Amino acid sequence: MPGRDFLQIPGPTNIPDRVLRAMDRPIPDHRGPEFAALVRGLLPDVARVFGTVQGRVVIFPTSGTGAWEASLVNTLAPGDRVLTFEHGHFASLFTRTAANLGLRTEGVPVDWRRPVPPDVVEQVLRRHGDIRAVLVVHNETSTGVRNDVAAVRAAMDAAGSDALLIADTVSSLASTEFRFDEWRVDVALTGSQKGLMLPPGLGLLAIGPRALAASERGGSPRSFFDWRPVLRDNETGLFPYTPATLTLYGLRAALDMLFEEGLASVYRRHRRLARAVRAAARAWGLDVYCADEDAASDTLTGVVTPERLDSAEVLRVAHDRFGMSLGVGLGKVKGKLFRIGHLGSLNELEVIGTLGGVEMALGELGVPVAPGSGVAAAERALTESEAVAAG
Numbered sequence: 001m002p003g004r005d006f007l008q009i010p011g012p013t014n015i016p017d018r019v020l021r022a023m024d025r026p027i028p029d030h031r032g033p034e035f036a037a038l039v040r041g042l043l044p045d046v047a048r049v050f051g052t053v054q055g056r057v058v059i060f061p062t063s064g065t066g067a068w069e070a071s072l073v074n075t076l077a078p079g080d081r082v083l084t085f086e087h088g089h090f091a092s093l094f095t096r097t098a099a100n101l102g103l104r105t106e107g108v109p110v111d112w113r114r115p116v117p118p119d120v121v122e123q124v125l126r127r128h129g130d131i132r133a134v135l136v137v138h139n140e141t142s143t144g145v146r147n148d149v150a151a152v153r154a155a156m157d158a159a160g161s162d163a164l165l166i167a168d169t170v171s172s173l174a175s176t177e178f179r180f181d182e183w184r185v186d187v188a189l190t191g192s193q194k195g196l197m198l199p200p201g202l203g204l205l206a207i208g209p210r211a212l213a214a215s216e217r218g219g220s221p222r223s224f225f226d227w228r229p230v231l232r233d234n235e236t237g238l239f240p241y242t243p244a245t246l247t248l249y250g251l252r253a254a255l256d257m258l259f260e261e262g263l264a265s266v267y268r269r270h271r272r273l274a275r276a277v278r279a280a281a282r283a284w285g286l287d288v289y290c291a292d293e294d295a296a297s298d299t300l301t302g303v304v305t306p307e308r309l310d311s312a313e314v315l316r317v318a319h320d321r322f323g324m325s326l327g328v329g330l331g332k333v334k335g336k337l338f339r340i341g342h343l344g345s346l347n348e349l350e351v352i353g354t355l356g357g358v359e360m361a362l363g364e365l366g367v368p369v370a371p372g373s374g375v376a377a378a379e380r381a382l383t384e385s386e387a388v389a390a391g
């Protein structure tokens with residue numbers, strides 16, 4: 001198919017040309033002074049995106065799944081009890097990772113269509129005084145629901161819990177505001193392939209003082225994911241292994257782009273585009289899976305297909321007819337919803353094009369959507385939010 005394919009999955013996201021060009025260079029000496037200077041410059045800038053001044057940053061050559069493991073093995077020991085919530089596919093996988101590492105998981109089932117209720121967090125913590133960590137996914141990529149991390153921390157305070165707060169920001173960081181220090185998060189983790197507009201392959205963590213102290217005192221048996229030697233070697237810009245050198249050059253370019261746009265503007269752009277996508281879904285007469293508008297994700301939208309239509313069919317037609325990739329329904333919502341990714345390097349016209357493709361795919365599948373209805377609703381939403389922004 002001529003022209004560019006539309007990659008509108010909720011990550012990996014499209015990589016800006018500037019980032020691609022930054023990685024298109026000779027392999028550097030990862031023990032040389034130029035590379036060390038690059039690394040020393042990256043760490044505080046990644047910390048800024050996490051919203052931390054007091055936290056330390058570690059970057060592993062791994063994916064988000066590896067970053068989950070790193071967050072757990074450094075801070076917790078087998079047998080430790082952790083509180084998790086079954087609020088989506090990725091939250092369930094995070095729970096399973098904890099269980100696989102020998103942690104005792106208290107997996108509380110909650111409504112997948114809404115954020116984790118803070119009162120439930122408080123109740124469970126009151127019931128189990130020995131909970132050592134609370135795991136929460138800031139933005140659940142399988143459902144398009146954003147959790148209120150500050151409210152989770154407040155619930156922990158209300159219960160008198162001194163557990164660590166570990167937050168997965170894989171599909172929120174660099175797209176949705178995250179305030180590590182203010183929300184008193186102890187460990188936050190992400191991957192390179194979403195808001196950071198990079199290829200998959202980096203797992204990035206912010207580590208607060210309490211988590212650092214926990215890792216000095218104990219933790220689980222660990223080797224590659226032990227963050228202590230990384231922190232030590234990073235002081236001089238080195239790593240205790242061969243880092244993903246070219247991706248780190250890409251990270252420099254991506255951070256420069258985020259700071260040039262301004263983080264607040266990046267977050268506003270994501271919010272505007274997300275509202276436009278939800279307006280389109282409503283115009284098609286389809287439900288947005290997230291049932292709480294205030295908690296609707298800024299980075300992806302789960303759209304529920306009519307009862308008789310397997311959502312995988314929407315993906316098939318979008319791909320085969322229009323060269324567009326959308327996100328599949330995962331876990332218990334498999335077949336029931338498709339996900340439109342709207343994060344990273346993305347602008348209004350790309351969103352309009354995406355919605356046009358979804359609309360045509362739905363039409364081909366016999367869903368009674370008026371041609372142009374979603375696109376028109378999205379355009380209106382974009383124009384209105386532009387007018388509001390202009391005062």
Ligand SMILES: Cc1ncc(COP(=O)(O)O)c(C=O)c1O
Pocket residue numbers: 011063064065066090137139140141142168169170171191200
């Ligand atoms: C919220 C969330 N957490 C964790 C992961 C796992 O990350 P990875 O696939 O990079 O291992 C994903 C992947 O999409 C995710 O969306």
